[in-house]
Amino acid sequence: MPRRGRRRAARAGQYLALLGYLVFLAFPLLWLLSTAFKPPTELATLHPTWLPERPTLDNFRRAFDEQPLLRAAGNSLLTAGCAAAVSVLIATPMAYVMARHRSALSRAATGWVVVSQAFPFVLVIIPLFLILKEFRLIDEPAGLVLVYVVWSLPFALWMLAGYVRAVPRELEEAAAVDGAGRLRTLVSVTAPLLAPGIVATALFTFITAWNEFFFALVLLKSPEKQTMPVVLTHFIGTEGVADLGPLAAAALLATLPSLVLFAFIQRRITGGLLAGAVKH
Amino acid sequence: MVLPALLPILLLSAGPLLYGIGLAFTDSQSGRTEPTEWIGLLNFRDLRHDTLFWESFRVGLVWAVGVTVPQFLLGLGLALLLSQDLRMRWLARTLAIVPWAMPEVVVGIMWRLVYHSDAGILNETLRDLRLGDGSDWLAGLSTALPAVIVVGVWAGLPQVTVALLAGLQNVPRELREAAAVDGAGAWRRFRTVTWPAIRPIALAISALSFIWNLNSFALVYVLTSGGPGGRTRLPMLFAYEEAFRYGQFGYAAAMGCVLVAVVSVLLAVYLVGRLRGADQ
Numbered sequence: 001m002p003r004r005g006r007r008r009a010a011r012a013g014q015y016l017a018l019l020g021y022l023v024f025l026a027f028p029l030l031w032l033l034s035t036a037f038k039p040p041t042e043l044a045t046l047h048p049t050w051l052p053e054r055p056t057l058d059n060f061r062r063a064f065d066e067q068p069l070l071r072a073a074g075n076s077l078l079t080a081g082c083a084a085a086v087s088v089l090i091a092t093p094m095a096y097v098m099a100r101h102r103s104a105l106s107r108a109a110t111g112w113v114v115v116s117q118a119f120p121f122v123l124v125i126i127p128l129f130l131i132l133k134e135f136r137l138i139d140e141p142a143g144l145v146l147v148y149v150v151w152s153l154p155f156a157l158w159m160l161a162g163y164v165r166a167v168p169r170e171l172e173e174a175a176a177v178d179g180a181g182r183l184r185t186l187v188s189v190t191a192p193l194l195a196p197g198i199v200a201t202a203l204f205t206f207i208t209a210w211n212e213f214f215f216a217l218v219l220l221k222s223p224e225k226q227t228m229p230v231v232l233t234h235f236i237g238t239e240g241v242a243d244l245g246p247l248a249a250a251a252l253l254a255t256l257p258s259l260v261l262f263a264f265i266q267r268r269i270t271g272g273l274l275a276g277a278v279k280h
Numbered sequence: 281m282v283l284p285a286l287l288p289i290l291l292l293s294a295g296p297l298l299y300g301i302g303l304a305f306t307d308s309q310s311g312r313t314e315p316t317e318w319i320g321l322l323n324f325r326d327l328r329h330d331t332l333f334w335e336s337f338r339v340g341l342v343w344a345v346g347v348t349v350p351q352f353l354l355g356l357g358l359a360l361l362l363s364q365d366l367r368m369r370w371l372a373r374t375l376a377i378v379p380w381a382m383p384e385v386v387v388g389i390m391w392r393l394v395y396h397s398d399a400g401i402l403n404e405t406l407r408d409l410r411l412g413d414g415s416d417w418l419a420g421l422s423t424a425l426p427a428v429i430v431v432g433v434w435a436g437l438p439q440v441t442v443a444l445l446a447g448l449q450n451v452p453r454e455l456r457e458a459a460a461v462d463g464a465g466a467w468r469r470f471r472t473v474t475w476p477a478i479r480p481i482a483l484a485i486s487a488l489s490f491i492w493n494l495n496s497f498a499l500v501y502v503l504t505s506g507g508p509g510g511r512t513r514l515p516m517l518f519a520y521e522e523a524f525r526y527g528q529f530g531y532a533a534a535m536g537c538v539l540v541a542v543v544s545v546l547l548a549v550y551l552v553g554r555l556r557g558a559d560q
Contacts, residue, residue, distance in 0.1 A: 153289055
């Protein structure tokens with residue numbers, strides 16, 4: 001009996017801990033959600049309520065009035081989309097070669113991938129800034145895309161190499177025995193099996209670029225070219241004073257695309273990628 | 281075959297980094313007309329006497345330790361919790377992806393709303409509990425750094441938890457059950473069975489998250505911009521201002537190099553952890 005009691009107490013403790021985690025995780029999110037739907041009168045009070053008493057969509061309308069959110073979303077879509085496409089286009093053939101020809105060099109390249117994730121980006125952005133200036137690409141979306149490709153390439157390569165390794169070599173060999181040429185094998189055997197991995201990598205690169213702030217802050221100066229995260233910071237005025245409702249509404253909107261896409265690839269990332277990234 | 285395939289990545293990602301390190305030994309400035317000159321260790325000598333830099337370095341270390349340690353301990357507890365057969369497990373796992381997918385800028389904005397002196401939920405809760413009456417957490421000299429550290433923990437917790445969860449999948453179930461049958465208590469089981477199995481991953485993820493935290497920028501930039509009075513001015517924020525507000529490229533690159541030196545040591549820890557992990 002005492003043993004069963006102890007086990008029950010342990011269970012209760014576990015549920016309590018889980019509850020604590022859920023509260024810690026959820027309460028800022030709920031607060032953001034609630035603030036986004038509160039009318040100005042409820043935001044100006046010294047005693048805010050957990051939930052909006054008279055929920056309104058007004059903040060969303062005002063957010064669009066105050067800052068060029070649509071244009072910012074368009075800019076983000078363009079740069080993140082291009083960065084994802086270009087990264088995958090460059091990385092896929094490289095990943096294939098790296099995964100199929102294991103040598104000291106490809107191991108060194110894998111090591112480099114880890115190392116490159118760890119360096120402070122101020123050391124990368126200053127030279128890139130000088131190079132882009134040389135080519136007159138400062139304050140140009142193309143310049144930002146270039147930086148995103150450089151930034152995400154090692155990781156995209158890594159992800160893709162993992163997916164290539166998951167395609168059994170035997171399948172390719174069987175196709176070769178059946179008389180298919182090298183290119184034919186790649187196109188009709190390997191590519192279809194690799195497609196989900198390519199999509200996942202592209203989505204991951206897209207999300208990273210969509211969320212990215214530092215490079216966009218440094219490289220894009222004209223307001224009409226800025227991306228979503230940079231425009232969001234304009235809601236917080238220079239004095240740090242913010243119009244809370246529209247700020248919350250805009251922040252919520254900016255999160256939706258990456259949240260939706262992340263939900264799609266979450267299983268792949270949490271299951272394979274992170275384990276692989278840490279263990280390999 | 282491998283070399284030509286990997287050449288682009290080396291050029292694209294190693295090139296800018298080496299260029300950046302090289303810049304640390306020059307007097308490179310933005311908008312200067314005369315050519316940049318090689319000045320040897322002069323930047324580093326200036327840096328040695330730059331009390332503001334060392335202050336930001338100290339803040340950076342406090343921040344990185346302050347975020348990484350709770351992140352690891354909470355992450356480990358959560359991973360153990362979420363690997364149990366609990367009822368609300370799916371909810372915790374699903375919610376956990378949200379902070380991960382959110383743009384850092386939005387996380388910063390969200391917590392500004394939570395910390396807001398009048399309209400924030402934190403102060404309202406404290407007022408309800410009669411524990412305080414409206415501190416301005418992010419503006420207080422002594423509260424600002426702890427306040428941003430809490431946000432840092434919140435934002436990075438999912439990654440650490442997921443990595444450790446992946447590690448827990450390596451623990452042989454039979455071994456755990458055998459230990460339980462032998463009458464080993466929870467702590468004994470953890471110490472003799474679970475911990476040895478996840479140790480490499482634990483080491484790797486803590487080294488990596490420390491490095492990421494040391495290099496972080498967007499979150500604190502949005503929360504406090506480094507204020508009040510430099511109390512939250514992380515090294516990256518300092519280097520950003522030096523480079524892109526004052527145009528001191530060479531000097532900022534030297535700051536980056538100091539960070540690289542610190543990161544390299546940790547990277548060695550990470551790589552050793554990975555190699556050990558690969559052995560098992």
